[in-house]
Amino acid sequence: MLEPIIHLLRDPVDLRQLKIAGDALVAESYVRYPILEGIPRLLAPTRTAKEETLRRKMQEFYERHTFPGYDGIDSPGVLMDKARRSNFGAWLDRAIPPMATVLEAGCGTGQMTNFLGLVATRTVIGVDQSAASLLLGNEFAERFGMRNVHFLQGNIFAMPIAERAADVLICSGVLHHTPDPRSGFESLLKLVKPGGVILIGLYNRYARIPLGWRKMLFRMTGRAFHRLDAHLRRKDVDASKKEIWFADQYRNPHESWHSVDEVLRWFDDAGVEFLSAVPAISSGVAGEENGISLFQKHPRGGAMEHVARQLGWIFTISGEGGLFVLAGRKA
Numbered sequence: 001m002l003e004p005i006i007h008l009l010r011d012p013v014d015l016r017q018l019k020i021a022g023d024a025l026v027a028e029s030y031v032r033y034p035i036l037e038g039i040p041r042l043l044a045p046t047r048t049a050k051e052e053t054l055r056r057k058m059q060e061f062y063e064r065h066t067f068p069g070y071d072g073i074d075s076p077g078v079l080m081d082k083a084r085r086s087n088f089g090a091w092l093d094r095a096i097p098p099m100a101t102v103l104e105a106g107c108g109t110g111q112m113t114n115f116l117g118l119v120a121t122r123t124v125i126g127v128d129q130s131a132a133s134l135l136l137g138n139e140f141a142e143r144f145g146m147r148n149v150h151f152l153q154g155n156i157f158a159m160p161i162a163e164r165a166a167d168v169l170i171c172s173g174v175l176h177h178t179p180d181p182r183s184g185f186e187s188l189l190k191l192v193k194p195g196g197v198i199l200i201g202l203y204n205r206y207a208r209i210p211l212g213w214r215k216m217l218f219r220m221t222g223r224a225f226h227r228l229d230a231h232l233r234r235k236d237v238d239a240s241k242k243e244i245w246f247a248d249q250y251r252n253p254h255e256s257w258h259s260v261d262e263v264l265r266w267f268d269d270a271g272v273e274f275l276s277a278v279p280a281i282s283s284g285v286a287g288e289e290n291g292i293s294l295f296q297k298h299p300r301g302g303a304m305e306h307v308a309r310q311l312g313w314i315f316t317i318s319g320e321g322g323l324f325v326l327a328g329r330k331a
């Protein structure tokens with residue numbers, strides 16, 4: 001199963017090539033990375049001891065709370081329906097060409113990885129540090145014979161992937177759980193081909209404010225006010241998924257919040273051309289009901305407009321976690 005992508009994999013420590021040797025991947029340094037339950041275990045530590053301590057804490061958390069939940073998603077059709085119901089999923093699927101190599105960094109249980117892999121001509125790789133999450137994604141891919149979808153255990157700060165491997169790299173809902181999101185972005189960008197697209201999804205500094213208040217309230221009052229969270233009130237989400245949501249949003253050991261202009265600065269400094277944002281960050285963009293061509297260049301607006309829009313997000317995307325995504329093209 002790994003033969004078609006072995007040229008895209010690297011030893012996460014010395015970045016040299018890996019070879020398949022039975023039930024392991026072997027590095028040129030003769031280190032063996034086992035393949036357990038169908039998943040190559042290529043997890044290597046983050047560089048500094050302090051950052052590695054936090055990474056381990058996050059890994060333990062996501063080994064217990066596999067996110068997002070899979071309950072009820074028992075066929076490709078159901079997965080497709082769910083992903084397409086979110087505008088972002090539908091637009092992303094439409095934007096990614098059929099022959100693309102797609103990398104999802106921090107794929108969690110791999111719902112997006114599997115969804116994008118439903119186009120069998122794409123090569124789709126999901127990397128996460130949580131083995132428990134990856135097993136759920138891999139079980140789905142194996143059950144439905146999705147041979148173009150691959151899951152690897154790895155660390156975003158020591159990725160087991162060759163530089164310039166990906167046409168499209170997605171990292172959503174992840175970097176804000178790491179000690180240094182900007183350097184995470186910079187390391188991931190190396191894995192994108194020149195001219196390829198990177199999509200970064202982060203908690204928004206403004207849209208996250210109501211959740212911050214609720215978090216404090218819940219800490220003081222227990223479950224009494226849980227209905228203040230729009231997601232916990234939803235009737236179309238079952239109890240176990242709500243538990244996972246609650247843990248991810250309110251009990252997470254580490255998160256940071258980010259603004260649109262901050263991420264645009266990351267893009268500018270790294271020579272990444274801004275393409276689009278979800279939600280939109282300027283006027284003059286086709287209305288969301290018409291759909292956004294994520295990989296086409298959109299107006300990026302100015303700082304004042306961004307502040308106004310992000311304040312508006314307090315009343316829109318805040319209820320579902322306050323996550324915004326920026327897409328950019330690598331020079």
Ligand SMILES: C[S@@+](CC[C@H](N)C(=O)[O-])C[C@H]1O[C@@H](n2cnc3c(N)ncnc32)[C@H](O)[C@@H]1O
Nearest residue numbers: 062068106107108128129130155156172173174
């Ligand atoms: C909130 S979940 C998001 C999952 C998925 N991207 C989504 O949007 O549904 C965050 C994921 O990031 C992963 N993660 C956090 N830090 C990581 C790191 N340093 N390396 C690899 N994965 C990491 C966690 O294990 C977890 O599965």
